[in-house]
Amino acid sequence: MRSEILVATTNAHKLREIAQVLGGRVQGVGVRVNENGKTFEANAIKKVKAIKLKPNQIAIADDSGLCVDCLGGKPGVKSARYANPPTPQNLCWKLLRQVRSSELGDRRAHFVCVIAIKYPSGKIETVRGVCRGKIIHEMRGEHGFGYDPIFVPAGYKKTFAEVKPAMKNRLSHRGRALRQLKAVLAKVIE
Numbered sequence: 713m714r715s716e717i718l719v720a721t722t723n724a725h726k727l728r729e730i731a732q733v734l735g736g737r738v739q740g741v742g743v744r745v746n747e748n749g750k751t752f753e754a755n756a757i758k759k760v761k762a763i764k765l766k767p768n769q770i771a772i773a774d775d776s777g778l779c780v781d782c783l784g785g786k787p788g789v790k791s792a793r794y795a796n797p798p799t800p801q802n803l804c805w806k807l808l809r810q811v812r813s814s815e816l817g818d819r820r821a822h823f824v825c826v827i828a829i830k831y832p833s834g835k836i837e838t839v840r841g842v843c844r845g846k847i848i849h850e851m852r853g854e855h856g857f858g859y860d861p862i863f864v865p866a867g868y869k870k871t872f873a874e875v876k877p878a879m880k881n882r883l884s885h886r887g888r889a890l891r892q893l894k895a896v897l898a899k900v901i902e
């Protein structure tokens with residue numbers, strides 16, 4: 713029997729990036745959990761546990777965020793709620809302001825994506841992808857979501873919001889985690 717993959721997200725951007733790597737067999741489902749874990753792993757596991765599975769289904773949940781060196785790793789697990797209201801523009805502006813006023817002048821940052829996988833047996837595994845880069849001085853580009861317009865991956869000049877989705881997936885934390893996930897799933901499902 714062909715397995716279905718349920719994804720714990722209502723974020724259309726995340727779902728599209730996931731479908732690009734895993735193929736069209738993914739289906740988004742809304743889950744309501746309090747994402748108050750101290751780690752990306754804890755929050756991803758919390759989200760995936762909230763999904764009920766049928767025998768031919770597997771669930772995955774992504775918890776991700778941006779960690780900025782001069783801010784001591786913030787916003788980290790709080791990336792989604794770092795500004796009020798948390799519109800993409802407010803999130804980027806707040807981060808740009810904070811990095812500008814930081815005395816350390818260090819613009820290095822990295823995105824993290826942890827994906828938790830739940831099997832019908834109830835077993836849960838996680839994979840982690842990281843993408844290193846830096847925060848630039850202004851917002852650039854129209855693609856993507858969240859902090860994409862202010863993040864340039866190491867060795868590149870364009871922000872995640874300036875490159876095509878396929879290019880972002882090649883470099884990104886989520887793309888890296890998804891390729892690990894694909895290798896794990898290839899061993900267990902059709």
Ligand code: IMP
Nearest residue numbers: 774775776777778791792857858859860
């Ligand atoms: P959560 O995983 O639903 O808690 O949300 C993570 C938050 O981190 C998102 O709402 C974005 O603000 C940010 N984020 C995670 N991944 C990305 C990305 O690929 N690009 C830009 N922002 C991201």
